[in-house]
Amino acid sequence: MKQTKYLMNPGRLSRQDNTLKFTPVDEEGNEGQPRFLPVEQVSDLYIFGSLDANSALYNFLGKEGIAVHFFDYYEHYTGSFMPREYLLAGKMQVEQTKHYVSTKKRMVIAQAFVEGAACNILRVLKYYDNRSADRRKANCLPESIATIEQLLASVPTAPDVPTLMGIEGNIRQTYYSCFDAILGETFCMDGRSKRPPQNELNAMISLGNMLCYTACLSMIYHTQLNPTISFLHEPGARRYSLALDMAEIFKPILVDRLIFRMVNKRQLQPSDFRMEVGGCLMKEGARKRFLQEFDASLKETIKHRSLGRSVSYKHLIKLECYKLQKHLLGIDAYKPFKAWW
Amino acid sequence: MYVILVYDMGQKRVGKMLKLCRRYLNWIQNSVFEGELTEVQLKELLYEARRIMNEEEDSLILFKNRDQKWLDKQIVGVERQSTDDFL
Secondary structure, three states, rough: EEEEEEOOOEEEEEEEEEEEEEEEEOOOOOEEEEEEEEEHEEEEEOOOOOOEEEEEHHHHHHHOOOOEEEEEOOOOOEEEEOOOOOOOOOHHHHHHHHHHHHHHHEEEHHHHHHHHHHHHHHHHHHHHHHHHHOOOOOOHHHHHHHHHHHHHHHHHOOOOOHHHHHHHHHHHHHHHHHHHHHHOOOOOOOOOOOOOOOOOHHHHHHHHHHHHHHHHHHHHHOOOOOOOOOOOOOOOOOOOOHHHHHHHHHHHHHHHHHHHHHHOOOOOOOOEEEEEOOOEEEHHHHHHHHHHHHHHHHHHHEEEEOOEEEEEHHHHHHHHHHHHHHHOOOOOOOOOOOOOO | OOOEEEEOHHHHHHHHHHHHHHHHOEEEEOEEEEEEEEEEHHHHHHHHHHHOOOOOOOOOEEEOOOOOOHHOOOOOOOOOOOOOEEO
């Protein structure tokens, strides 16, 4: 399977001999030993360091169908270089738009996204509820689980998308309030804050969500779906909102579980973060570890129930896109992915 | 499949072979490459390699493995180049 490459250090990426060459450059402008990346093995590039590149390289990447995602100094996702669409399907596009325009059809899909997200959230919470049963007596998890279940029950009766977004927001708020109980004393949640995140935990969530969003975007690119027409989130200008919809379903399983795992195993410590003016940032080494763990969990495989074979989490995202396509074309009703373990 | 590829070429052809292998696999040492390939990619690679090689004089050896996890890699001395995805 093709790999995602993460460029953390400053340097120059160029095309040479029909493949990619990365030359690290340090602060004084000295070039390090170049490393050749086998172009046939690269699925997409994540750029965290400052990168020099020219149009010859982008032409080449475009031809090879490699997307490049950029993150700024504060680890915010800033944008992507998307190669020309290579899987064009007018029929798909028309159907996707039709489903967006008709309120009734749109609600069906939007509800499915919220339902999937809520179910996966519940799965995570129940797992930690089970584990903490003997460890800590006083616990807010069962309460929150009940609240979320109630909210989930009101999803099918929601009259319109803004109401649905409201329910979704309430679910997330209840969910985030459980983080403190799961994580213990090292980090505290203190409410969700973004742009910029105000504390360590929020910094982790922001980075993780961003990675999940870009992973979804990369997978959508390899299907006929148009990433700009979304159902739950309002499609806006200059952003790929369908990836936001998809990310809702996978955030609890990919990002939140990763954060819990890394914090509880003490792979991340308060000393891995530094406060800057107005926000909290993850330090270089910690960020790399976080990315490595995230990449590893994307590659992790599970035995798929209906396919009867092992699929990676990354492929699972793509399967989700296929299911949505089938729904749009009226072949099969869309059922959101729900973790069953 | 996970592949280790080594070659021994005449001086005239060695550069071409290097460039070809760089497109598909990670360079780890002079004339040695490793990496994950699909069946089709391996066929492509071997097809191209045959066109470069002089099969009377040169040789190319492939070590194939079903998965990287069955491969125990040990490095003695300097690691010339890592195959890490984070750089």
